[in-house]
Amino acid sequence: MRPTRILVRVTAAALLLAATACGSSGGSASSGGLRPPDLKAPTHLGRAEGQVNLIAWAGYVEDGSDDPKADWVSGFEKQTGCRVRAKVAADSDEMVKLMKTGDYDAVSASGDASLRLIASGDAAPVNTDLVPNYRGVYPDLRMRPWNSVKGRAYGIPHGRGANLLMYDTGKVKPAPTSWSAVFDGAAPYKGRVTAYDSPIYIADAALYLKASRPELKIKDPYALDQKQFDAAVALLKKQNADIGEYWGDYLKEVSAFKSGDSVIGTTWQVIANLAASEGAKVRAFVPKEGSTGWSDTWMVSARAKHPTCAYKWLDWIVSPKVNAQVAEYFGEAPANAGACAHTADRNFCAVYHAADAAYWKRIAFWNTPIEQCLDGRTGVKCVPYAAWVRAWTEIKG
Known part of the structure; x- marks a missing residue:
């Protein structure tokens, strides 16, 4: 098989969702x-x-x-x-x-x-x-x-498809079970953590916070009020210190895991398969918190x-x-x-x-964040996608 998907990158503010458009x-x-x-x-x-x-x-x-x-x-x-x-x-x-x-x-x-x-x-x-x-x-x-x-x-x-957590089985021990391995517990792998390069990655942080910080009351990683959004952004700014590379090209991620430049981070199943077929000792899975996907x-x-x-x-x-x-x-x-x-x-x-219907129930599929909180809340505005794009630039420094 040949992995040909190009990572979705949303960087042009002029093309962002208008206030009246909904997700x-x-x-x-x-x-x-x-x-x-x-x-x-x-x-x-x-x-x-x-x-x-x-x-x-x-x-x-x-x-x-x-x-x-x-x-x-x-x-x-x-x-x-x-x-x-x-x-x-x-x-x-x-x-x-x-x-x-x-x-x-x-x-x-x-x-x-x-x-x-x-x-x-x-x-x-x-x-x-x-x-x-x-x-x-x-x-x-x-x-x-x-x-x-x-x-x-x-x-x-x-x-x-799902956005999975992949790790080098020889260099990451004990085997991770949670997204904490690339967020709160990423320090041991400083400089060798990887994440995909897109504002939608903020949802991955929100998905982790949904489980790790229940006081934030996150229901949906694509429907974040300002407090929830700020928490996700803060987590990603903290993670940035441990990131070696944000990837947008699957070949670069495969190469990084083969060379050891990356030992843990997000991936797709097809990339994990390709990396393993080329000799990388990797495993990819859906962590206990679930995953985002497309x-x-x-x-x-x-x-x-x-x-x-x-x-x-x-x-x-x-x-x-x-x-x-x-x-x-x-x-x-x-x-x-x-x-x-x-x-x-x-x-x-x-x-x-x-x-595997049970598998897909654990996946929060991509959607476009908008001001209307379509997780059922009223009386509060959620952070629209234009702000996600601006925040992503800040997160990466």
Whole structure:
């Protein structure tokens, strides 16, 4: 398998969520406070338009040009007559910006972008009856806070992954069980702790504080009032003294663990697998507090010029065989339960916990922080994402 995901970096303030745009919690709260434009999902599909323009993460739309063994675009074009034109986006902000142009029909949005697209009216509701393979999607991925609003679906789940704690089994002893190993207990590994380079990492600190400092009363790591937010930022500023490198490139993290420059920090399952295959003595797991994570959703533009081809792509990409190909190539758990019967590696779905509902209940999936505290609180404002970006710059010094 080839890990191709580029870390979501949200650094352009001009593209941040406006005050009226809304997000929700990572799997616990409802997005019911969101009031998107009253857009309608289609009731039927017309004739295929002959083309579909997509925005996607690297590794999601492969036509064999990068790797002859990775091609699920050619089969789609032959079956549907829809020619695929894809734009690879570097981060969620770029996806949001590109969708606003109206030049694209669909996008593979992560949770920190999906509700922005819904709130702005750039993404339309999706009629799941027009996507037959949606029936095979794991139930715990359907109608979640990051891909639906008030019982209306706004996309088709594609895949998911967790942000894990990885450590060098020969250099980190005793074996850690908690995120405290990179926060309150990081001093023994000073200069060899690593963390991913993104403002959304503040949620990881908040998730740890939710368990370690119950007096803060954090319910949702993406819905932080000022006191909770300040505590998370203070923890990360303290951690900064022990950080050797913030990573945004999976190859750099693999190299750092192989050389010993990093011995403990956050990772993805696919990176842990690659590091181990190249000789690094590492283990990656979900600590006792749980973890943050990501779940991607294919969404249709409200101004799609090729809506029929877009719907055909949504059905194709989540079909069992194709979803298996994408998941293995990309390094993530597939969304369609039937995909596990088609992976080349028969242990793939077990390694990525594809069907392990209990595992995913421990993951707080990415969402965009907003002023409305969608963890159910009223009478208090939560810290919006623009402030997270500013704080991240301060944290890194």
